[in-house]
Amino acid sequence: MQECCWPILSPKVQTHVYIVMILRRDKVFTQYNKFNPFEKEIWLSTPTMHGEEMEYVKSAVENNWVSTVGENINEAERIAAEKVGCKYAVGLSCGTDALHLCMKLANVHAGDRVASSDLTFVASTNPITYEGGVPVFIDSEYQTWNMDPEALEKALEIYPEIKVVVVANLYGTPAKLSEIQDVCKKASKKNGGREILIVEDAAESLGASYRGKQTGTFGTYNAISFNGNKIITGSAGGMLLTDDLEAANKARKWSTQSREAAPWYQHEESGFNYRMSNIIAGFVRGQFPHLEEHIAQKKAIYIRYKEGFKGLPVQMNPYDVENSEPNFWLSCMLLEPDAMCPQARDDFHAVYRPEKGKTCPTEILEILAKYNAEGRPIWKPLSQQPLYRHCAFVTKYGYGRATTNAYIAGGGHNVGLDIFDRGLCLPSDNKMAPDEQDKIIEIIRACFQ
Numbered sequence: 001m002q003e004c005c006w007p008i009l010s011p012k013v014q015t016h017v018y019i020v021m022i023l024r025r026d027k028v029f030t031q032y033n034k035f036n037p038f039e040k041e042i043w044l045s046t047p048t049m050h051g052e053e054m055e056y057v058k059s060a061v062e063n064n065w066v067s068t069v070g071e072n073i074n075e076a077e078r079i080a081a082e083k084v085g086c087k088y089a090v091g092l093s094c095g096t097d098a099l100h101l102c103m104k105l106a107n108v109h110a111g112d113r114v115a116s117s118d119l120t121f122v123a124s125t126n127p128i129t130y131e132g133g134v135p136v137f138i139d140s141e142y143q144t145w146n147m148d149p150e151a152l153e154k155a156l157e158i159y160p161e162i163k164v165v166v167v168a169n170l171y172g173t174p175a176k177l178s179e180i181q182d183v184c185k186k187a188s189k190k191n192g193g194r195e196i197l198i199v200e201d202a203a204e205s206l207g208a209s210y211r212g213k214q215t216g217t218f219g220t221y222n223a224i225s226f227n228g229n230k231i232i233t234g235s236a237g238g239m240l241l242t243d244d245l246e247a248a249n250k251a252r253k254w255s256t257q258s259r260e261a262a263p264w265y266q267h268e269e270s271g272f273n274y275r276m277s278n279i280i281a282g283f284v285r286g287q288f289p290h291l292e293e294h295i296a297q298k299k300a301i302y303i304r305y306k307e308g309f310k311g312l313p314v315q316m317n318p319y320d321v322e323n324s325e326p327n328f329w330l331s332c333m334l335l336e337p338d339a340m341c342p343q344a345r346d347d348f349h350a351v352y353r354p355e356k357g358k359t360c361p362t363e364i365l366e367i368l369a370k371y372n373a374e375g376r377p378i379w380k381p382l383s384q385q386p387l388y389r390h391c392a393f394v395t396k397y398g399y400g401r402a403t404t405n406a407y408i409a410g411g412g413h414n415v416g417l418d419i420f421d422r423g424l425c426l427p428s429d430n431k432m433a434p435d436e437q438d439k440i441i442e443i444i445r446a447c448f449q
């Protein structure tokens with residue numbers, strides 16, 4: 001395993017590395033001269049419209065149902081619940097709002113510790129803090145890149161007071177969700193039966209399944225997102241999913257400013273303006289019939305990369321082939337440690353020193369950008385973010401910070417950080433043509449020369 005945790009670079013060292021990079025750049029460009037940049041940018045992941053969206057939006061506009069009630073909302077909620085296989089779906093302005101309401105339903109209060117996936121987008125964790133909760137970040141495992149059940153088990157031993165676990169399914173790949181459920185049940189038994197609730201952040205994994213069950217159903221409360229770059233989109237929007245009627249009703253009430261049943265505007269608890277609009281819902285309604293088609297297109301992209309990279313010292317973002325079917329939202333790659341040229345990142349910069357026969361995510365992303373193709377670094381682990389550096393981080397070996405010793409070799413296990421260091425997200429737009437993808441594969445292959 002490779003550690004990327006280099007010290008922050010001094011301006012002098014940075015200047016030196018930049019000079020080395022500039023000198024090397026000529027070499028890089030002669031090497032890639034055989035390719036011309038794409039005329040039209042190849043994107044990471046963009047919305048794909050089909051026409052039905054417009055029909056539903058148009059009908060809402062024509063019938064003057066453009067606010068937060070209407071047939072589109074009712075139908076979008078019904079379709080989502082049916083597709084995912086849960087009893088209730090509550091339409092909201094975005095997935096982050098859904099996660100916030102999950103935290104409220106889970107009774108997260110000031111000072112409560114909440115376990116969270118570490119290698120994920122910041123929106124998985126921020127809602128914990130909206131309610132005053134304190135995140136405890138759980139390291140990833142290498143089989144799915146998601147929350148490591150063993151690390152979670154350790155965290156629940158170290159912090160037996162944890163009562164909620166937020167688990168995300170990274171890039172559309174289900175986490176080891178049943179194992180995570182088992183760990184929570186076991187720890188709960190040890191705690192005298194106090195339940196440990198799971199909140200599943202399925203924002204990136206709509207349509208993916210684990211052991212035959214759709215993601216978004218493994219938590220007591222779950223969230224999905226219809227953000228513009230997701231597998232299907234409402235241009236924005238999200239939903240809270242649950243089997244608990246009382247919880248769904250509460251979430252609906254909270255999302256519409258918590259109005260009580262009085263003839264006037266009566267309020268006994270604080271609320272939010274989080275409800276999905278009937279326009280967004282129309283969009284979502286028009287996209288749902290195309291979910292499986294988008295998944296098939298994304299899967300074909302993943303398989304084409306996998307084939308195209310054969311022989312290179314890389315692997316694609318892995319998944320549990322026996323038990324899960326991802327939605328393949330983003331294709332990613334991970335370089336073997338020996339194939340990495342030196343690369344360093346501080347909080348704002350990334351530098352690398354090119355080497356023959358080796359490359360690194362920073363170089364590949366830079367070269368892709370030169371050719372008009374959009375890749376992206378892997379999410380930077382949240383435990384490494386300045387925002388959350390004060391929070392606990394737990395690996396399968398226990399407390400994950402301060403684990404090296406100046407006088408003893410070894411230590412410093414951090415799977416998420418390693419994946420961040422060696423991995424990248426590849427252009428995964430479902431409108432990318434096979435020959436365009438082949439060219440991206442060629443460009444990336446050339447980086448290893």
Ligand SMILES: Cc1ncc(COP(=O)(O)O)c(C=O)c1O
Pocket residue numbers: 093094095096097120121123124168201203204224225226227236237238
């Ligand atoms: C893992 C994850 N969680 C939560 C969110 C938040 O969703 P939204 O953008 O709809 O608020 C996103 C995406 O944006 C996400 O990728």
